[in-house]
Amino acid sequence: MRKNLAHMKNDISNALKQSMKNIDSYTHVRGESIYVDDVNVREGTLFGVVFDALKAHGKIKSIDYSNAEQLEGVHRIFTYKDIPGENQIGGVIPDEPLFAEHDFHFWGQPIALIVAESEFIARQARRLIKIEIEELPVITTCKEAKKQGSFINTHRSFNLGDTEKAFQECDYIFEGETFSNGQEHLYIETQGAYAEPLENGSIKITSSTQGPTIVQKTTAKVLGMAMHKIEVDVTRLGGGFGGKEDQATPWAVMAALATFHLKQSVKLVLNRHDDLRMTGKRHPYESTYKIGLTKDLKIVAYDVEFLQNSGAAADLSPAIAERTLFHATNSYYIKNVKTTVLSCKTNLPPNTAFRGFGGPQGMFVIESAIAKAASEIGVSPIKIQEINLLQENDEFSYGQIATEVEAQNTWDSAKSIFDLENLEKEVEAFNATHQDFKKGLALMPIAFGISFTNTPMNHARALVHIYQDGSVGISTAAVEMGQGVNTKLLQIAAQVFSIDSAKVKIETTNTTRVANTSPSAASSTADLNGKALLKACNALLERLKDVASEELKTSKDNIIIKNESVFINTIKSDLTWTELISKAMLKRIALTENAHYATPIIHFDKTKEKGHPFAYHVYGTAIITTTIDCTRGTYVFDDVKIVHDYGKSMSEGIDLGQVEGALVQGIGWMTMEEIAYNEEGKLLSNALSTYKIPDIFSVPSNIEVIPVETKGNEMAILKSKAVGEPPLMYGIGAYFALQNAIKAFNPKYKLKFHAPMTPEKVLMNLYE
Ligand code: MOS
Numbered sequence: 001m002r003k004n005l006a007h008m009k010n011d012i013s014n015a016l017k018q019s020m021k022n023i024d025s026y027t028h029v030r031g032e033s034i035y036v037d038d039v040n041v042r043e044g045t046l047f048g049v050v051f052d053a054l055k056a057h058g059k060i061k062s063i064d065y066s067n068a069e070q071l072e073g074v075h076r077i078f079t080y081k082d083i084p085g086e087n088q089i090g091g092v093i094p095d096e097p098l099f100a101e102h103d104f105h106f107w108g109q110p111i112a113l114i115v116a117e118s119e120f121i122a123r124q125a126r127r128l129i130k131i132e133i134e135e136l137p138v139i140t141t142c143k144e145a146k147k148q149g150s151f152i153n154t155h156r157s158f159n160l161g162d163t164e165k166a167f168q169e170c171d172y173i174f175e176g177e178t179f180s181n182g183q184e185h186l187y188i189e190t191q192g193a194y195a196e197p198l199e200n201g202s203i204k205i206t207s208s209t210q211g212p213t214i215v216q217k218t219t220a221k222v223l224g225m226a227m228h229k230i231e232v233d234v235t236r237l238g239g240g241f242g243g244k245e246d247q248a249t250p251w252a253v254m255a256a257l258a259t260f261h262l263k264q265s266v267k268l269v270l271n272r273h274d275d276l277r278m279t280g281k282r283h284p285y286e287s288t289y290k291i292g293l294t295k296d297l298k299i300v301a302y303d304v305e306f307l308q309n310s311g312a313a314a315d316l317s318p319a320i321a322e323r324t325l326f327h328a329t330n331s332y333y334i335k336n337v338k339t340t341v342l343s344c345k346t347n348l349p350p351n352t353a354f355r356g357f358g359g360p361q362g363m364f365v366i367e368s369a370i371a372k373a374a375s376e377i378g379v380s381p382i383k384i385q386e387i388n389l390l391q392e393n394d395e396f397s398y399g400q401i402a403t404e405v406e407a408q409n410t411w412d413s414a415k416s417i418f419d420l421e422n423l424e425k426e427v428e429a430f431n432a433t434h435q436d437f438k439k440g441l442a443l444m445p446i447a448f449g450i451s452f453t454n455t456p457m458n459h460a461r462a463l464v465h466i467y468q469d470g471s472v473g474i475s476t477a478a479v480e481m482g483q484g485v486n487t488k489l490l491q492i493a494a495q496v497f498s499i500d501s502a503k504v505k506i507e508t509t510n511t512t513r514v515a516n517t518s519p520s521a522a523s524s525t526a527d528l529n530g531k532a533l534l535k536a537c538n539a540l541l542e543r544l545k546d547v548a549s550e551e552l553k554t555s556k557d558n559i560i561i562k563n564e565s566v567f568i569n570t571i572k573s574d575l576t577w578t579e580l581i582s583k584a585m586l587k588r589i590a591l592t593e594n595a596h597y598a599t600p601i602i603h604f605d606k607t608k609e610k611g612h613p614f615a616y617h618v619y620g621t622a623i624i625t626t627t628i629d630c631t632r633g634t635y636v637f638d639d640v641k642i643v644h645d646y647g648k649s650m651s652e653g654i655d656l657g658q659v660e661g662a663l664v665q666g667i668g669w670m671t672m673e674e675i676a677y678n679e680e681g682k683l684l685s686n687a688l689s690t691y692k693i694p695d696i697f698s699v700p701s702n703i704e705v706i707p708v709e710t711k712g713n714e715m716a717i718l719k720s721k722a723v724g725e726p727p728l729m730y731g732i733g734a735y736f737a738l739q740n741a742i743k744a745f746n747p748k749y750k751l752k753f754h755a756p757m758t759p760e761k762v763l764m765n766l767y768e
Pocket of ligand 1: 245354355357521523
């Protein structure tokens, strides 16, 4: 990115794109940003704590709340019996009660909500609840679930070509098993909501959610109320990563339920322990594959079965399973593909969306298959990867024809810009001269489809007010969660109106201003909401040009609004932006616009499992180098060098932040973050002392990101492609770099595909 800055600086129209810092940085560093826990609470606000199951599966024989209820300061304890509507929060499949009734299915499943004068009192009360249960058998793994026929829904399968026939013509066939573990979202702001009573039985919820409409809709359903009586407001989230797409909902509904009954404000913010125990994570996957290649290393057949550990309820599992199939071949073209996914019902907390949404799990398997094939054949995996890269007009297993493909381009660019040949030589030379330390290198290409795979979700709206002093207020469905979407939205408005960015304000995300929204997810938030905003701003601009044309008595075609002034072609008139707005007011012109955007082109037929589900794909190639300490098993990532497909980045700083953050999160998932449940379904990695995420010392010593030269994509906002999820998958390369380093030390090491590759595992593999 740094290298290309020079030529981009020459592009004047990009001036705003270059200069815009994340608009939240000022309040973030001053501690003034408002999260749920910072909302000014009303006098008399009460506090909730959730009482949950402390076994993974069983029947509830009896619960005695009396001691807890009698504790001073406790107002009331709510259970399923207090639900006026439906005790149901399942979004995709109605299989998840808000509160357990007669049985429970995971350790941490909510049973009741204790509401008290303080959180401290509510926690004390929780310890006084007596519960009698009958334990039932617990399933924690996919294999066991499969054996018992325990599934969430029917299996899905995407097919291309004739896989069985193709295997008969292969020179090489390899089979294997892989495992990738879950991942804890570890948003800095834990789950939480604040509910307050409004007039006439309405309730306002301030929620830390990626999906305000999901919260609104589910609350209405549970309370048996109309949606218009529930207002959901989101200022920003302290991180979401998918963990607040669906799983921000129960806490908001619980707070609203208490407010409904007590007519008082109720705040419910989970502490870290409760959050870790009660919420689902990235899905662990157990998969088996069979890969077939010809003599010239062309992959011609690939058959894979993914077992997804969905947990105890559907949550978003079916949609996540679907995306695993969409990304099962990553950025490769394979003529004959058979992919199947089984969503396995287990007694873990319902696993949920996590950056990449099943895509990374799919990609880990194909990369494993390639590594295995390379090792058996005795060639470099890089060779197999390269020979099979997706090309223009290749067909994905789901029928979409790949266009504007940048797989080869990013691959070749990475190789040449970073001088791969030399990097490989350096690694070899280092390994030849060092005994106690070894280096490993791997390449990781990515291709990630952009759009919600559920076509009907690809829409958004924007509401724009130009106030009479010329300042602008914007509401959309976009939820700011640290990804910088608000900065991008602000840029769009400031650019279209050509006004100072200080004149633009991005409002909170609120269901009364923008309704029926899709969650901020699928990397699509800036595209969908940005396009709607662009439409609204352009409509207003046209209207303002009419006003200017009348005022200046010239044809509208001659009017240009630039730098807060009206120009007649190149001549600056006396009319300023502010005056133009005043004139429009006097002429009674509407200074408000509401626009709707729905992604064109996309479609998908689930009966055939074919279609064109993605607006476009994001491509890129990473080269990852690691050094392992062969005495200790510890490692560092020296270098990650990436050529990334930003399209035409509209916001370089923010996009680079997304690439770096996603990469590190991907490396964490693949190498150090180890979720552990015991056989009884109890979460063992239940604190930051037992669950290690990357810190500043474990990020790569050097991350270099260069944008690939491309014309950008019209389906992306201002040709600037989605960036939230795709770079996470560069992190998968870290796993294979580590294996290569281990192999350099221990030639007898047999490749294993069981992520994460923790330092303990590295150590054991070094001396295997
Ligand atoms: Mo995101 S994993 O699509 O919430």
